[in-house]
Amino acid sequence: MDTRPKIEPPKRRRVLSVTFNEDKSCFAIGLETGFMVLRTEQGTSMLKKELAGGIGLAQMMGVSNIIALVGGGRRPKFTTHKVILWDEAKQKASTEINAVSSIRAVKLAMGKVVIALQHSVRIFKVRSGELLMAYETADNLGGLVCLSQKHIAFPGRTPGQIQIVELTTGNVSIIPAHDTPLRALAFSSDGQLLASASDKGTIIRVYSTHNCAMVCEVRRGMDQATIYDLCFSPSGTLLASTSDKGTLHIFDIPHPGARSDFSPVSPIIAPPVAHNHPGSAGGAGQSNGNDGKGKWGWLSQVPGLPRVFSDTYSFTSIPFSTDEPTDSVAAMSDGAALGTTKPQKGLIGWYDEENLVVVGAGLDARWEKFQMARDDTGKRFVGRVGFKHYYIEP
Template sequence: MNTRPNIESPNTTRVLYVSFNADSSCFSVGLNTGICVFQSKTCLLKSTRDFNAGVGLVQMMGTTNYLALVGGGKFPKFASNKAIIWDDLAGKVAIEISTLSTVRGVQLSRSRIAIVLQNSVRLYSFEKPPNLVSVYETADNALGLCSLSDKVLAFPGRTAGQIQLVDVGTGNVSIIPAHSSPLRAIQLSPDGELLATASDTGTIIRVHATSNCAKVAELRRGIDPATIFSLAFSPSGSLLACTSDKATLHVFDVPHPKKPPKRPTPSSSTILPSAGDGGGRGKWGILSKIPLMPRVFSDVYSFASAPFEAGDEAPVVAGLPLTENTTLGTSRPAKGIIGWVSEETLVVVGAGNDARWERFVIAVGDDGRRYCVREGWKKYLGNN
């Protein structure tokens, strides 16, 4: 039996990284040959730039022409210890920030640049030259977990499972003991009022209010452990979507601390579980009311779910673990990255050779229940 992996053609364009901008109106793609930006709603190409070299991380600042870039892939465009702020309108580097170790992540706002390293987060002012505002120590963070809004910065604490929450204006730091195992996903709501987190276990998603660190929701993705791919709040912050290696997209209702609760709908109590990987609130019916029953029977489940294309691509460098020394774009390609186009529409995109865009809508059925329905999909690279 021939078990050798297929040799990738040097002319094959491969997506190394994908991310949404702050309002999810666009998603940016890092390629082994350069970068490109697509409109999220239609998947139409907005801009592209050929570097003839790899970009392993790209993050767009709002709807501006500035993008944060880090080199990646087999032939990186930039050194792995440099965060580049690229002015795509001018076609040149606007700001360059060098660090002493590999950059694992970058987040941008209009006033701040957050650079994530293996064991720290460095916060800079967005100006030329950038001013180092603060440095925060963290637990090992090879995934580069970090989320930045105009008000708040969230990233792993010094202890596995904890969150450090920084008020960008005052510099005050709060600690949230979110999980007992290492973090896998962190996401702030668009208004910065809510923070969603998931751990390596991948069964429970916890949502905290950033104003007082109080837990406002505990959501069960499923019973079996899973690797969480992405968490994303809807524009209003009242819905939360989640993807994992179970290849299922889940959508949850989330209480917002500054908005009135939604009126109950039939879907929040009667929808049946789908594919054995979730269902609706109270999906266990009367079992959830019996005292001393395991908490899995009373947990809050997603009100709707749908399959998405998770793929099964191997890493570019077979068997390479994700560590401090792993080059961006050479680990397993990201899948299931979520962006909300509107309160009822969300898209899911992935990296790798089989780079896909899928659009889903939250629709109300004839029975009055809400469903998550795939409306369309596309392979967004020309060579696919």
């Protein structure tokens, strides 16, 4: 009789959603049986909570013990019309907030709960669940909304417009940012800048929250793409973007009164080489010139040529993983809380000026770490430090 134990590979479990906390130090994932909180820098578990039901969305409030939960998955623990504020210290729900339709996103900051629905954004008090403000939006199936310490930004009533609300006064400013519906929004950590991209995915624009004036615009590429995420570095002088093209781009951004803290003494990773496959343990990305303006060389100086030749591009880029088993999309369709049947990919967490991670959900739930460096000539580039499947059960 063969009594040797069977050797079986670890099982990958489906991750329903991924969200970062305010300072990108942690990220929370929704699971079919509860939720987890992981450290951004290492991709390691800090907390795993079994709730005997699916959590389609989990959102941390800073680094506190409060986590907003929305049901999801095959057997949702809670209805998708309700936000549960879970107090991990007390091991119970502290507040329940009911919405009029399925919840697409939740953000927590400054004692407020911001809920994005498909056609509106609503702001509630954390402690009492009292409704404070409500704003109509254009169709917002993806739950696009972002917060800073002073403002909240979300789609306007007209596709392509951004509404910026001052949290203390409720004053609303409108930015006619794009000609097509919004796809991504991100505040800088100090709240002075707001980046946006539309569903066309070629141009990213950055605005000042002080006067709503455009600070700059950069070009991701010429082909249409679905932008997955935008994220500023802590200083606000660098902006990262990901898309369904499977490329992480890094752009220089002019930030008033700020300077980048990125100044490595020596190259951290090998000098730039050709793009590596996302599954490789490490590798350097492509450098497109130190300021992103030299992509087309002398052609950028020729008058009368299309603007794509003179636009500012990313100064470095590198592939990231968008892999997902073909059967995962069908599996996600039975309870996604985020308004999509496709698992999230390409979420960016820039936790210090030199290091950032890209995280995805689904069955191929990966954590990839990237690092900024300089080559022997002084040109900046982004390199891959490594990756792992962060949620695997034995």
